[in-house]
Amino acid sequence: MSETLLSPDSRPRADVRPHGTSIAGLVGVELRRLWWRRLTKVAVVAVVLFIGATVYNAYNESSPERIARQLDDYRAMQQEAPRMLEQCRAAQAQERETSGDSSVDLGCEQQQPPTLQDMGLVLPDADTITVGIAKAGALLLAFVALLLGASFVGAEFASGSMGTWLTFAPRRLRVAGTKLAAIAVGAAALAVLALTLANLGARMVSVVNRPGSDLQLPTPPAPDEPLTLLGLRVVALVVGAGLGGAALGLLLRHTAGIIGVVLGYAVVVEGFAMNSLLQGRLQQWSALKNIQAFVEKRATYYAEDCTASRCDFREHTLSYTHGWVFLLCAVLLAVAIGVLSFRRRDVS
Amino acid sequence: MDVAVRTVNLRKTYLSRGSRRVAVTGLSMTVPLGGVHGFLGPNGSGKTTTIRMLLGLVRPDSGTAEVFGERVPARLPHVIDRVGAIVESPKFFPRFTARQNLGLLAGAIGTPRHRIDEVLEATHLADRGHDRYAGFSLGMKQRLAIAATLLKDPDLLIFDEPTNGLDPAGIREVRDTMRSLGAQGKTVLVSSHILAEVEQVADTVSIIGHGTLLAEGRVGDILGGSGVAQVRVGVASPDRAAQVLEADGFPVTRDGGQLVVGTDDPSAVTRALAGHGLYVAELVPVRADLESAFLALTAEEGLGSDADRVAGHVQGGAA
Numbered sequence: 001m002s003e004t005l006l007s008p009d010s011r012p013r014a015d016v017r018p019h020g021t022s023i024a025g026l027v028g029v030e031l032r033r034l035w036w037r038r039l040t041k042v043a044v045v046a047v048v049l050f051i052g053a054t055v056y057n058a059y060n061e062s063s064p065e066r067i068a069r070q071l072d073d074y075r076a077m078q079q080e081a082p083r084m085l086e087q088c089r090a091a092q093a094q095e096r097e098t099s100g101d102s103s104v105d106l107g108c109e110q111q112q113p114p115t116l117q118d119m120g121l122v123l124p125d126a127d128t129i130t131v132g133i134a135k136a137g138a139l140l141l142a143f144v145a146l147l148l149g150a151s152f153v154g155a156e157f158a159s160g161s162m163g164t165w166l167t168f169a170p171r172r173l174r175v176a177g178t179k180l181a182a183i184a185v186g187a188a189a190l191a192v193l194a195l196t197l198a199n200l201g202a203r204m205v206s207v208v209n210r211p212g213s214d215l216q217l218p219t220p221p222a223p224d225e226p227l228t229l230l231g232l233r234v235v236a237l238v239v240g241a242g243l244g245g246a247a248l249g250l251l252l253r254h255t256a257g258i259i260g261v262v263l264g265y266a267v268v269v270e271g272f273a274m275n276s277l278l279q280g281r282l283q284q285w286s287a288l289k290n291i292q293a294f295v296e297k298r299a300t301y302y303a304e305d306c307t308a309s310r311c312d313f314r315e316h317t318l319s320y321t322h323g324w325v326f327l328l329c330a331v332l333l334a335v336a337i338g339v340l341s342f343r344r345r346d347v348s
Numbered sequence: 349m350d351v352a353v354r355t356v357n358l359r360k361t362y363l364s365r366g367s368r369r370v371a372v373t374g375l376s377m378t379v380p381l382g383g384v385h386g387f388l389g390p391n392g393s394g395k396t397t398t399i400r401m402l403l404g405l406v407r408p409d410s411g412t413a414e415v416f417g418e419r420v421p422a423r424l425p426h427v428i429d430r431v432g433a434i435v436e437s438p439k440f441f442p443r444f445t446a447r448q449n450l451g452l453l454a455g456a457i458g459t460p461r462h463r464i465d466e467v468l469e470a471t472h473l474a475d476r477g478h479d480r481y482a483g484f485s486l487g488m489k490q491r492l493a494i495a496a497t498l499l500k501d502p503d504l505l506i507f508d509e510p511t512n513g514l515d516p517a518g519i520r521e522v523r524d525t526m527r528s529l530g531a532q533g534k535t536v537l538v539s540s541h542i543l544a545e546v547e548q549v550a551d552t553v554s555i556i557g558h559g560t561l562l563a564e565g566r567v568g569d570i571l572g573g574s575g576v577a578q579v580r581v582g583v584a585s586p587d588r589a590a591q592v593l594e595a596d597g598f599p600v601t602r603d604g605g606q607l608v609v610g611t612d613d614p615s616a617v618t619r620a621l622a623g624h625g626l627y628v629a630e631l632v633p634v635r636a637d638l639e640s641a642f643l644a645l646t647a648e649e650g651l652g653s654d655a656d657r658v659a660g661h662v663q664g665g666a667a
Contacts (some may be wrong), residue, residue, distance in 0.1 A: 159441055
């Protein structure tokens with residue numbers, strides 16, 4: 001008997017026929033795919049390991065043994081301070097005598113023994129530790145999200161699955177939109193996970209390393225804004241990077257190609273052109289500087305300023321507003337080009 | 349006639365590295381509703397491009413295409429749930445299991461979850477549902493692709509070169525599946541460059557070459573209109589017999605010790621030879637087939653080299 005791949009189906013067609021999916025449903029399907037991907041799991045593990053390492057570093061920085069060592073150094077410097085002041089005054093007097101100039105000042109009176117804060121001896125504070133980890137990890141999280149977004153879309157083209165997908169969901173704008181939405185949700189979840197772990201770890205460090213009542217350490221200066229605001233900016237940055245990666249995926253259609261473009265940009269543009277061309281004035285358009293300005297609410301760079309008579313390198317400041325406007329425009333532009341390209345171009 | 353697919357003057361040009369390649373040149377074809385429709389042509393004749401245009405994957409330069417009366421790609425979303433397609437080789441996420449791949453597609457169209465079990469069962473993949481797609485043989489990949497098309501319970505199934513790389517058992521399975529779907533009243537559009545494969549299952553065919561339609565209609569009509577009916581004759585004196593037949597106006601060619609006579613009336617050959625005292629030892633009508641029809645059509649269009657390529661594939665495919 002000849003075998004076919006079909007078995008008689010006695011079900012009513014209404015039971016079998018598809019009944020359509022909403023946009024939210026499609027986003028759900030894309031999120032499921034995102035979670036099933038190996039790279040996503042690798043990214044989650046990498047982020048957990050990174051946060052673990054930074055928390056461990058914070059623990060070491062404020063461990064009782066280290067504090068004890070620093071206290072020893074502090075006390076030794078306190079003891080040394082009067083002798084050093086004397087030495088300085090003696091040297092100053094000799095210099096005045098040798099030169100015959102009684103106005104010679106070696107700055108001895110400004111020499112003060114270091115404070116506890118100067119020596120980094122402050123109470124381990126959860127918020128301060130979290131801020132440090134968030135600022136240090138923001139760029140890494142953004143890069144991971146960019147890679148995830150690029151691979152999420154690029155792999156679909158590379159495997160040819162995009163063609164299969166479009167024979168099920170042919171509305172291209174909708175398809176692109178749901179993929180971007182899924183990567184935005186995924187990137188946000190990754191950032192929230194990282195910040196939550198960082199905060200929990202920081203609280204743990206502040207409790208475990210809290211010195212005994214016999215040791216009075218100063219509290220560090222409070223962060224200049226609520227921790228939530230910094231967290232929201234980091235989440236926004238990571239979401240933007242994920243969207244940018246996915247948009248590049250829609251445009252370039254190959255993960256390796258996207259990584260090549262990103263690394264090429266980092267080396268040629270950020271590493272070379274921004275610093276070397278136009279005496280550093282291009283740095284105001286540097287993605288890294290603008291990310292710093294956005295996350296830390298300001299960034300500085302040195303560029304040459306010329307007047308009619310002379311040119312000097314001076315410090316310039318990138319404002320928070322410059323940072324977020326630049327990044328928002330960059331992400332919107334990338335998404336618009338990626339989506340339009342996906343809508344117009346043939347899919348093989 | 350009810351129509352499942354219609355194209356009118358469809359044209360597509362690819363731009364690649366500064367050069368232009370016309371893949372489809374004003375193709376107008378019609379696929380009737382129900383049954384199996386063969387879409388024939390040599391490699392590079394524009395079959396896959398045409399199918400991609402029907403599915404909205406490739407944008408035509410000009411011309412129109414309709415599926416179930418709806419213009420595509422503009423109105424494709426309105427009919428896509430009635431269309432299942434495998435374009436070239438099956439393409440899924442290699443690291444996902446068969447069940448995961450089908451789950452995603454089912455989610456995209458809102459197919460009930462139980463349908464995944466059913467189509468896996470129907471394609472004999474139920475026990476491999478949790479295996480990764482990357483580990484599948486070509487035959488299993490093809491079956492998974494068919495399972496995916498069945499998720500929709502479509503009215504139109506488009507198979508592009510569905511037996512490429514399959515073993516004989518796989519080819520037979522796919523062929524029987526197409527026949528079965530056609531018998532259920534569904535429309536099956538199967539593209540192939542292996543003519544013998546299509547001839548066995550197709551009710552109607554469209555033959556294209558260099559992106560343009562060469563012939564279209566029922567298989568019987570195409571074969572009848574091709575003028576290629578022949579009779580193979582074995583006779584003791586082939587030289588003498590050839591002279592006699594040629595004198596009576598039959599076109600004759602030698603094939604080893606036998607004669608191939610162009611006629612659709614074998615009795616006329618025996619009468620002519622017997623009248624000269626020559627008696628046939630063997631008389632075999634050579635059935636007109638799609639390959640011959642295709643060769644004749646492409647020869648008329650000056651597509652000789654393409655036709656030769658197809659003939660080569662026919663031999664390979666039939667082996």
